[in-house]
Amino acid sequence: MSLEIDKVNLLIEALPYIKALSGKTIVVKYGGHAMESKEIKKAVILDLILLKYVGMNPVIVHGGGPEINSLLEKLEIKSEYHKGLRITDKETMDIVQMVLVGKVGQELITLINHYGGKAIGLSGKDGNTLLSRKKLIEGVDLGFVGEIEKVNAEPIISMIKAGYIPVISPVGVGLDGESYNINADVVAGEVAAALKAEKLIVLTDVEGIFDNPNKPETLITALQAIRARRLIENGVIASGMIPKVEACIKALEGGVARTHIIDGRQAHSMLLEIFTDAGIGTMVVN
Amino acid sequence: MSLEIDKVNLLIEALPYIKALSGKTIVVKYGGHAMESKEIKKAVILDLILLKYVGMNPVIVHGGGPEINSLLEKLEIKSEYHKGLRITDKETMDIVQMVLVGKVGQELITLINHYGGKAIGLSGKDGNTLLSRKKLIEGVDLGFVGEIEKVNAEPIISMIKAGYIPVISPVGVGLDGESYNINADVVAGEVAAALKAEKLIVLTDVEGIFDNPNKPETLITALQAIRARRLIENGVIASGMIPKVEACIKALEGGVARTHIIDGRQAHSMLLEIFTDAGIGTMVVN
């Protein structure tokens, strides 16, 4: 029985957090290695369902790089790169879209429904949710690599109101009807800004941002946007972490109150961030 | 950190219970010694607020015997009794009403609001919520002791919809406008039936119903209504426990799914009942 008593005491400890976020929107970016473990995936999904049931409105934006690579390999399609970005031709774009919308997104939806939530998927093409355009890097055409022109929040909001957890696949659509491959971190930041979310949580594969990645004790728990930009410039924040930090900055500019980059590999790290005062990951603030 | 991880694991364990009762009404009878301890009172109130925030609709019906006695004593009003029931004259009825509506109810409301909930009080007179009539015991007139004629659920429901926790004081009103003192257990049972609540939880001062009160191991965890009636007849269930059991039976007859008599003296016993599988108190079933 004393175990049971501990349980309910912990529920009571969660109350202030539940109150503070009741009715608020929380955008969660979920991708990378945190998608590979079955247990972690289940933990993430239970977290989302819990948030929904206790009165918050989670919205998920997913990535899917590994699954895309796996199918491209099977099809023996080779990609060229420019500055680390895959040059995406029409055939590759088709594969990207099929995997993201038809596989990764569907799998998340099925799991949410299976564990007792209610989810519906939205690609950027559904209801023109993610209006996009070609992204040029230093004037170089990377094919169907795109950037967000405008998030059309209406379909997302109407799904939230109808009681669903929207699962957004990061495929954009141009005014010409073309598909665009957009970085999922970027989509998450833009969606959070468009929804004026309370929180953006980016689940990633590391514990957060470090002053010196080799020294775990240099984890930065709170990082101002202005300093974050400087760390990008001088290379302390590099490669895959850059779009995550930029997504946080974009969200902050759009009026999102709090943004967090946390370790998605740790089970229930999202709940840890939301329901406890434990220092977890890196909070990016204005 | 491992403590924090335990916490969120427990939240996840609560999810199935939250899902099952989401949007459901839970009527809670709160009275007796469980009202005397400041800590217990705070625990009960936090429980109610938690239930509201995670999507359930708690409704509280309170008692207040000790406070009534205390004021009657100060005023040197002596009561006569018939078969254990206080004969309630007009002056006494005034005191009863003042204490229940103006003191005990107000205090609960203030505490709920103070700890972050939203409460509004309703006596049976507000909006004619508890239409009542004089109760005759074997033909003897006990003065303003009453019984419920009809619960008018409309004011309770409109408060639930407006986001409040209704706090009901067990003072009835006759068609003639007279006040009636009604047993709070009875009111809770009738209100649960009128609201077609999912659960009625009676917080009391003992651990539950025992086959032999002297032997703790004889706690009855599940009691059928038909057997409960027999235990009342043969005196195993006696005195103050009788109206509690009758309230449960009344609620069951009115379509309430589950009724529980549990130990209000134990902190968060309500959450224990709702959020764990621990055997607690006595469940009365059809």
Added chain:
Amino acid sequence: MSLEIDKVNLLIEALPYIKALSGKTIVVKYGGHAMESKEIKKAVILDLILLKYVGMNPVIVHGGGPEINSLLEKLEIKSEYHKGLRITDKETMDIVQMVLVGKVGQELITLINHYGGKAIGLSGKDGNTLLSRKKLIEGVDLGFVGEIEKVNAEPIISMIKAGYIPVISPVGVGLDGESYNINADVVAGEVAAALKAEKLIVLTDVEGIFDNPNKPETLITALQAIRARRLIENGVIASGMIPKVEACIKALEGGVARTHIIDGRQAHSMLLEIFTDAGIGTMVVN
């Protein structure tokens, strides 16, 4: 029959007044000796019900001094005074609250319901309607004597919309959950301002404000706020009339169109003010 014809002619005469106030809110302060006579009380209540039925939204704020004194006496609690204000200790505050919320308010509600209206009571604690703070008079601590910090109109408005006549008891609540005894006239003025009422009607025990109280012919029928302030300063308006006039001024500042101090001892004086052109009482204007 000719009597009946007179009747309907008078109804027709009321039509312009009904049209002018249709859908408007009218805050009525009811207290003092006008609460002592059973006939007057019935007349006031019928007036309120009539206003509700012909399409206006009456809100009542009640006092209760005599009933409070009576219970304090019975309990042999003696009060000390500072500048005419009762120093209110915790025990006294409990009595004040019990009498106002649990007796006077409940009685009004019961009468309104009995005569065919629909009423629900609201203390300042219900839904935190009257957020208050300690009132210091020249730096002297009078105990639980309070003043309004903010009227939370939402519970009042939701009751009006649900078809009820709200009956407000002048007990405030502090941020700390403490109870405060607040002058009912002050509450009425603040509530009228918060609701942006069309009218504030203060029912009192005299015919209105006089230039010379000994000369009935000096009744002031219309009094500008600026002049009222001067009359308070030079003592023409004194003692119990001061908070009534200040309530009117507060209401006017909050956007209330008309405020009236009228003789509550005269049956149906409220209807006389609303439905006829007869000069009655003192109108306080900007």
Added chain:
Amino acid sequence: MSLEIDKVNLLIEALPYIKALSGKTIVVKYGGHAMESKEIKKAVILDLILLKYVGMNPVIVHGGGPEINSLLEKLEIKSEYHKGLRITDKETMDIVQMVLVGKVGQELITLINHYGGKAIGLSGKDGNTLLSRKKLIEGVDLGFVGEIEKVNAEPIISMIKAGYIPVISPVGVGLDGESYNINADVVAGEVAAALKAEKLIVLTDVEGIFDNPNKPETLITALQAIRARRLIENGVIASGMIPKVEACIKALEGGVARTHIIDGRQAHSMLLEIFTDAGIGTMVVN
């Protein structure tokens, strides 16, 4: 002042009647000589506006025989009759419709709006409110004399809900789009039945129905439908009174609670019927 006090006392006397009919629909047939006097017309209109303001839903069905005759005479159109019914050719039907819809109805609407109400006119053609068919009397074709096939209540109800007093002109429309001249009493009875009105009030030119029209003391104050039918058969109820009584019977069959034939020539007779216990006119009951 004592006059003013009488006034408000009379308002209070009206309260029970206001309560009883609050939110209820009252269909009023207005026609005949009661339309000829300017004062009476104003009185009728003020009555309707008052009913609307105090919370009832009046619906007016008007006649217009004298005005029709006047225009027919000016145009030197002569009518033939069969069993007292005008044989209505196409040209006459045009005149009937123009006078009813374009003159009598418009005049009532203008007066209601002028005296502070809100009215909109509806002929039976507007929204196909009065679906009709040719009426054959003993197999004789009377031209465009019609009877109601079905009242389409939707346009009437949507106007009531939008706050208007509907003014219905008794012109029906056939499935073929033809116009039909329908007795206004009949229309009133059918409309009252279709709206499940609380009351049908037929304003006429006599004091009511008499056992012996020459003896005023034989006024029948309450007449059962079954007896009314017998009185029609044996000729005591004759000519223009027949459709009025039949309208009442039709309304009663359709679920209308009370029907009244009263003297429209007496100012405010409608209010007398509604707001006093004075015996006025003849009530037809089931």
Added chain:
Amino acid sequence: MSLEIDKVNLLIEALPYIKALSGKTIVVKYGGHAMESKEIKKAVILDLILLKYVGMNPVIVHGGGPEINSLLEKLEIKSEYHKGLRITDKETMDIVQMVLVGKVGQELITLINHYGGKAIGLSGKDGNTLLSRKKLIEGVDLGFVGEIEKVNAEPIISMIKAGYIPVISPVGVGLDGESYNINADVVAGEVAAALKAEKLIVLTDVEGIFDNPNKPETLITALQAIRARRLIENGVIASGMIPKVEACIKALEGGVARTHIIDGRQAHSMLLEIFTDAGIGTMVVN
């Protein structure tokens, strides 16, 4: 079959026009000789019904000069004129109103209902839709000739929302309750402005506005308001065309996007204007 294929191809061609005007309000002035032919009338009505069914909100304002003249003649009422405007005495005004509201309007409503639409008529008196005042021409009193003071759009809008096609008869009402005869073109322009319609279409008896009426090839397809005013001043636009052009200018000033003067004698000219790119009539633009 190839005919059928042509049909559906044409439907598809209509799609961009349907999309562009979906949910938009289109005010149509219908009068003059275009009302005399039965076929044309049917065509106009089918056009209105089609517009309603494909998602637009047509509102019709009708004229009725010929029918008025016909009845005046029959009644041997002679009119005097001042500057081409009929001096309208009380008797004439009655005829005007009866014909417009009771005949022409009713006939249009009946036809719309007959062909499968849903129409309700509104004179300017219904719900005080067309508040008007006497119009003085160079200081000369023309009797009940009026001009619009204010269009009260509320009754029109509530009918549109209830699914009806409003049919407006151009009879105004003064603050004094007097009737006013108002030019139907003027009413159409004012109504279009008040509704902030997307389009005003004036159906007239000529093909449009010509630089030289004798040379069909001088049809002005697009006419700027500023030039239109000049053409009125120098007499190129004259007599009956003046109020039509002024109505267009009034509508443009009120925010209407497009105004058109087109040939109502040509079957379905309204649809030609709306659903094709064919140059038809004269478009008046800012």
Added chain:
Amino acid sequence: MSLEIDKVNLLIEALPYIKALSGKTIVVKYGGHAMESKEIKKAVILDLILLKYVGMNPVIVHGGGPEINSLLEKLEIKSEYHKGLRITDKETMDIVQMVLVGKVGQELITLINHYGGKAIGLSGKDGNTLLSRKKLIEGVDLGFVGEIEKVNAEPIISMIKAGYIPVISPVGVGLDGESYNINADVVAGEVAAALKAEKLIVLTDVEGIFDNPNKPETLITALQAIRARRLIENGVIASGMIPKVEACIKALEGGVARTHIIDGRQAHSMLLEIFTDAGIGTMVVN
């Protein structure tokens, strides 16, 4: 101009069809070779958008066999067959789902949005729309070949209400969260039944059902369900046409009024069926 006049005449001819289907749901199965031609695809999409704009509620269920085969081939996945049904292993099911949801569905949505409609995709997994179970053929396990257990219409209906054209991909979900490959004709029939659609239109690659496929003149224009079943038994209706006919029968049993199997290769055949009386394809009736 005469061409333009023909156009609007044809629009008017469409009016009765528009009226008859206004507000009604039309389920369209789109698949097979009719999806291969770019022009046909555009024609189908314009038809759907037109239906939506003129007030109907089209819902599309798409197939995608050829695209699935193409990807399977590229991946060198070979399928085994049992009685003409592909044995679908896990890897194949993944491909099926990716192609249907992530490619074919997305492409249709993009085209609808591009041509001016508003579409959102729904797989059977989104909101558990298509609850399914394994389908056994004569007890043989075909892997992830499924059949519908229950259509959950709620997500489809909420999208219709929000103004979207739902595009349904025929991928079912089991209670266990497994994916199932379901014949798109079957899904269309079940969805039509669940929505109680007015019409089910199956676009196919032939002109309809023939008594003798070699004789075009033996096209069956109307086929009773009972006869259809006989034709299936005796092999006249065979292979791919069987599920189409069964879908029609299923829909008819579920209360769908009309079902049609028509030639999707003919541009706008859907509009031909809906807006003309031309005999097209085979109507299956009860």
